[in-house]
Every structure is written in C-alpha cells, then in structure tokens.
Amino acid sequence: xxxxxxxxxxxxxxxxxxxxxxxxxxxxxxxxxxxxxxxxxxxxxxxxxxxxxxxxxxxxxxxxxxxxxxxxxxxxxxxxxxxxxxxxxxxxxxxxxxxxxxxxxxxxxxxxxxxxxxxxxxxxxxxxxxxxxxxxxxxxxxxxxxxxxxxxxxxxxxxxxxxxxxxxxxxxxxxxxxxxxxxxxxxxxxxxxxxxxxxxxxxxxxxxxxxxxxxxxxxxxxxxxxxxxxxxxxxxxxxxxxxxxxxxxxxxxxxxxxxxxxxxxxxxxxxxxxxxxxxxxxxxxxxxxxxxxxxxxxxxxxxxxxxxxxxxxxxxxxxxxxxxxxxxxxxx
Numbered sequence: 461x462x463x464x465x466x467x468x469x470x471x472x473x474x475x476x477x478x479x480x481x482x483x484x485x486x487x488x489x490x491x492x493x494x495x496x497x498x499x500x501x502x503x504x505x506x507x508x509x510x511x512x513x514x515x516x517x518x519x520x521x522x523x524x525x526x527x528x529x530x531x532x533x534x535x536x537x538x539x540x541x542x543x544x545x546x547x548x549x550x551x552x553x554x555x556x557x558x559x560x561x562x563x564x565x566x567x568x569x570x571x572x573x574x575x576x577x578x579x580x581x582x583x584x585x586x587x588x589x590x591x592x593x594x595x596x597x598x599x600x601x602x603x604x605x606x607x608x609x610x611x612x613x614x615x616x617x618x619x620x621x622x623x624x625x626x627x628x629x630x631x632x633x634x635x636x637x638x639x640x641x642x643x644x645x646x647x648x649x650x651x652x653x654x655x656x657x658x659x660x661x662x663x664x665x666x667x668x669x670x671x672x673x674x675x676x677x678x679x680x681x682x683x684x685x686x687x688x689x690x691x692x693x694x695x696x697x698x699x700x701x702x703x704x705x706x707x708x709x710x711x712x713x714x715x716x717x718x719x720x721x722x723x724x725x726x727x728x729x730x731x732x733x734x735x736x737x738x739x740x741x742x743x744x745x746x747x748x749x750x751x752x753x754x755x756x757x758x759x760x761x762x763x764x765x766x767x768x769x770x771x772x773x774x775x776x777x778x779x780x781x782x783x784x785x786x787x788x789x790x791x792x
Contacts, residue, residue, distance in 0.1 A: 502563040507580065509552050512614065514607035521552035521582045522611055525566040527575035530619070537625035537650075537729065538577040539565040540612070542634030542641075544715075548585045555582045560719045561631055574729040577619065581608050589630065589637025596643050596660040605641065624733040629653035631715040632683060639691065642670050651731035653724070655715045656680055658687025661694040668700030671731045675718035677710030703727075 507523035514520065527536055541562045543555040556562045562580040564570070583589060583604050591599045615621060628649045630638035635657020642652045643663040651671040672695070676688040685706065692704045707717045718724070 501568065502566045504553055504556055506566060507556055507562070507578070511552075512581070512607055512611045514603065514610055516603050516606060518584075518603045518607055520584075520604065520607045520611070521550060523552060523556050523562065523580045523582075524615070525562070525578035526619075527571060527577065529575075532620050535620050535622035535625075536576055537574065537627065538579060538612070538615070538621050539728070540608070540626070540628045540649075541565070541578065541580040542589050542608075542628070542630030542637040543580065543582065544632030544634055545583075546632075548583045548587070548633075550582065550584065552582055555580045559631070559715060561629060561634075561715065564719050565629075565725070570725045570729075574725070576625075576729070577615070577621065579611065579615065581611060583633070589634055590640035592636055592640075592658075595662045596640065597662070601644060602637075602640075605637065605644075608641075609645075625650050625729075625731075627651045627653075627728050627731070629655070629728075630657065631655040631718075632657065632712065635683070642667050642672070646670050647733070650733045651728050653718075653728065654688070654691075655718045656683045656688070656712060658683060659691045661690050664691070664694035664700070665698040668695050668698040670700075672700075672702035673724065673727060674702060674704050675707070675714050675721075676704075677707045677712065677714035677717070679709050680712045680714065682712040 502525075504523075507525050509521070509523060511519055511521050530536070541555070543558070543561065547554040547558045562578055565576060565578045570576075581604075587604050588602060589604055589608075591602045593599065612626070616623070626649055628638050628641055629652070630636075632655070635654040636659070637657070638652050638654040639657055639659025642649050643660055643666060646667050646669075649670065651673070653673050653675070655675045656677065657674075674688050674692060676683075676685045678685045688704065688706070692702050695702050705718070705721065707714050710717060
C-alpha cells in the first residue's frame with residue numbers, strides 16, 4: 461500500500477511537472493506567436509536603418525519607414541517617435557521592436573488610409589531627449605533633440621514632406637521630449653502625443669493652441685501622474701483645449717493602453733498646421749522675413765531683427781513653408 465502511494469505520488473509529481481511545463485511552453489509559444497504576427501505586420505526590416513551625423517559631433521542612429529509606392533509628386537505627413545529610456549542604445553532596433561510606438565503608424569491599417577513617413581531615432585545610453593529641470597527658457601536644447609531636428613531637415617530635403625503635417629509622439633523619456641519639442645517649436649508640429657511624461661508649465665501659454673492628446677496612468681511609480689495633470693491644467697488655464705486620458709490603476713506602462721486607443725491615429729492625422737493657429741493671440745505686429753546672404757533667414761518683428769536665424773524657434777511659421785534649422789530655407 462505504501463509503495464503504491466509513493467509510486468502514485470511520484471506519478472502525480474511527474475504529471476504536475478509535465479502540466480506546468482506544458483503551460484510554460486504554451487505561454488512561450490503564445491508570446492512568440494504574437495511577436496511573429498506583429499513582426500509579419502510591420503517587420504523591423506520595413507524601417508530603413510540610417511545614422512545622422514549631427515553638427516555638434518553627436519551621431520544618432522534612426523529608423524525610417526517610407527510609405528509604399530512613394531510618389532515624389534505628392535506631399536506626405538511624418539510621425540516622429542521618441543522612445544523611452546529602456547530603448548536607449550546604439551543597436552538601432554529596440555526603439556522600434558520594444559513597443560508599438562513606431563509600428564502603430566506604419567501598420568497597414570493606418571498606411572492604407574494615411575500614407576506617411578515614420579521616423580524613430582535612438583537616444584544614446586545616459587542621454588535624454590530633453591534637458592529636464594529648470595524652466596525651458598533658461599536652458600539650452602539637448603544635443604539629441606538638435607540632431608533629431610537635423611534628421612527632419614535632411615528628410616525634408618530628400619522627400620516631399622508636408623510641413624503642415626509633422627506629428628510627434630513619445631513615451632516616458634520620449635514623453636518629456638515630446639513636451640519639450642512643442643514647447644520650443646510650437647509652430648513645427650501639427651499634433652503631439654506625450655505619454656507618461658512631463659513638461660514646463662511656464663510654457664503653457666506658448667503651446668495652448670497645439671493639438672495635444674496626453675496619456676498617463678494614475679498609479680505610475682516612475683513618472684508622477686501629477687506631471688501630466690499639471691501640464692494639462694496649465695494649458696487649460698491658459699485657454700487651450702488639450703485632450704487628456706488617465707488610466708485608473710495603470711502604472712508606468714500606460715503606453716500599452718494609449719497605443720490601443722482606437723481613435724488616436726484618426727485624431728492625429730486629422731490635425732494640420734494650415735487649419736490650426738499655433739500662436740496665442742497677441743497684439744498686431746509687423747512681421748517680415750529677410751534672407752541675408754551668408755546668414756540665412758532672419759525675421760523682423762516690428763522692425764527688430766531676430767538674433768536667431770532659425771525662424772521656427774520664434775514660435776511661428778508661414779503656411780506652406782518649411783523652416784530648416786542650421787541653414788534655413790523656404791520651400792514653396
């Protein structure tokens with residue numbers, strides 16, 4: 461009897477082991493299958509691997525998705541995707557494969573309705589998309605962000621991009637970068653999607669007319685939800701109408717929920733600078749653009765010439781024109 465019990469016990473243990481092994485194997489297969497399905501939908505190879513040598517000496521690897529059947533006679537929108545700290549590095553892959561931030565916009569379901577470019581730069585380890593801390597007015601732009609602008613400028617020369625439909629989205633570290641980009645260049649991006657990030661509330665009036673849809677989880681232990689709440693409250697107080705979705709009980713990975721929002725792509729692609737005033741209403745001012753040989757494009761506001769030749773840093777744009785940093789030009 462005792463031998464039979466022990467033998468049955470051993471058999472039960474073996475069966476339990478086989479069952480648990482089977483469960484683990486099933487989970488592994490399920491995850492692998494999901495990854496394969498995602499990969500088949502938008503494989504990493506669909507994003508061209510490139511590197512941008514920045515003028516500051518910093519080089520950034522990046523991936524670019526070019527719309528199928530690209531036609532140089534047509535203008536295309538572009539979605540800029542800024543990843544989180546976990547995807548930092550130099551492999552030029554994690555920023556696309558880790559999450560669905562970039563693949564979302566390159567998916568056939570969106571490309572069939574909105575053919576567009578998708579750009580995903582990769583931040584080096586130990587760097588950031590923004591120089592967080594002090595108010596934006598008292599700190600310089602991060603070298604990484606400057607190179608990202610140079611990437612956009614370079615692509616604007618290579619492809620026929622629609623300057624009225626340049627969008628930006630970012631999560632975590634990239635959420636901070638998204639806020640800072642629109643704070644510094646409110647006239648450059650037609651819409652912004654910052655996810656679990658934070659910005660400078662003192663810049664609220666400057667970006668109150670930028671179409672923004674922010675996301676955050678109220679249980680985020682890494683980036684306080686107050687960061688997004690404060691930004692949204694400040695913009696609304698300044699007269700803006702940003703969209704904000706907060707996920708109850710969700711931690712730092714709120715991008716999982718945000719990128720599943722069914723109306724997000726349509727909302728983003730419905731925005732355009734040509735139909736959106738990105739500047740807060742102020743007193744009338746005489747504005748003129750002056751092309752000075754050897755210096756580039758300068759701006760005169762009420763007769764005073766700007767000290768910075770990069771017109772887009774002044775926070776306004778001329779519809780139908782694309783300002784390029786470094787060597788500004790106007791493209792009709």
